[in-house]
Amino acid sequence: MRIKIRLSKKKLQKRAHAAELPAVRKAVAPSVVRVYFPARGFACTYYNDKFDLRRGDIVYVDGKLEGLRGFVTEVSYNFKIKLSEYKRVIAQASTEVKGKFYTAGEQLITFSPETLPYKKAAAWFLPPADPDEAYARGSGAGETLLLERFPKKIEPQAVERGEAYYAENRVVYLELAGARGRAVVEGRKPYEVEFTYQNGEIGGLLCTCYEVSACRHEAAALLQLRELLQIIEKQYAEQFEQSGYFAAVRKATLLEYAVDNRENGGFTLE
Ligand SMILES: [Zn+2]
Known part of the structure; x- marks a missing residue:
């Protein structure tokens, strides 16, 4: 017997979107992290499900502090939060340096x-x-x-x-x-x-x-x-x-x- 599976339009869109995403990213355990922003002199808490973060890592977040450099000061894997109340970590800057100086x-x-x-x-x-940012440069x-x-x-x-x-x-x-x-x-x-x-x-x-x-x-x-x-x-x-x-x-x-x-x-x- 053949089973036909029909995908809803929404599911098809989802699949098409997934196909555009970069190849398999290593799964990371979601965490809640405390990030300190030297430019502002204070820390805020963010949800992170993209990066394997440790204390001292440099990160960038979305929300009001977007574009500001932050340092991870705490990482917690034990949490239950309302996602709608939290902004996220959107980028991590690698500080791993190996080589001769x-x-x-x-x-x-x-x-x-x-x-x-x-x-x-x-x-x-x-x-x-x-x-989404457009750049212009002179010729x-x-x-x-x-x-x-x-x-x-x-x-x-x-x-x-x-x-x-x-x-x-x-x-x-x-x-x-x-x-x-x-x-x-x-x-x-x-x-x-x-x-x-x-x-x-x-x-x-x-x-x-x-x-x-x-x-x-x-x-x-x-x-x-x-x-x-x-x-x-x-x-x-x-x-x-x-x-x-x-x-x-x-x-x-x-x-x-x-x-x-x-x-x-x-x-x-x-
Ligand atoms: Zn200048």
Whole structure:
């Protein structure tokens, strides 16, 4: 005997929707988590059924605090809540870092593209891109300038403020992959700076802040790049030549995110 199963329209829609979802995600036990938001100085409770969270993890949530970075301070699996009363955890930033770092002033450098790539480090500071958000960017590539002489080529005010940012170690992350450079600079909030660097020349300088001309974040990133390249040339020329890649992260940042917050895992120095 053949059994015919008829699916309602609703069920069919549900199936079609499920087919569009990314391939099998590891099932996680639902939890209720307490999340602390440093920018606000307080913690709130969220429902989470997407991520395997531990204390110290960096997360982003929906609701009023959407877009703000939060730290998980408590995870509970023993709960009964009304779902309608809770907002959810919508993204987790991985703070697991494995690889070799070299010291360079206030920064730690890795020459391996897998150790701490831009996307991973940027998620420590910036919320995940909203798929509904539209971005616009200009078509102008801007002029190129020599890294050695750039302070003379951009507005003195931007240079002056950039120097202060650089001195305060606000360039928390900087990556140079081939000719493509990206950095995260902490201003009033974190900004993303991008540029190209080839044969001593900087081009395509862009920042996510509102400034129309060169800004302090760009200036700080270039000063940091210059310092890092000088250190690399003196101490790590061989490593850089081999990989054509480096990523530098502020020492305090790496310790804060990848070491302090973790409850397990090893740490190697040599
Ligand atoms: Zn800027």
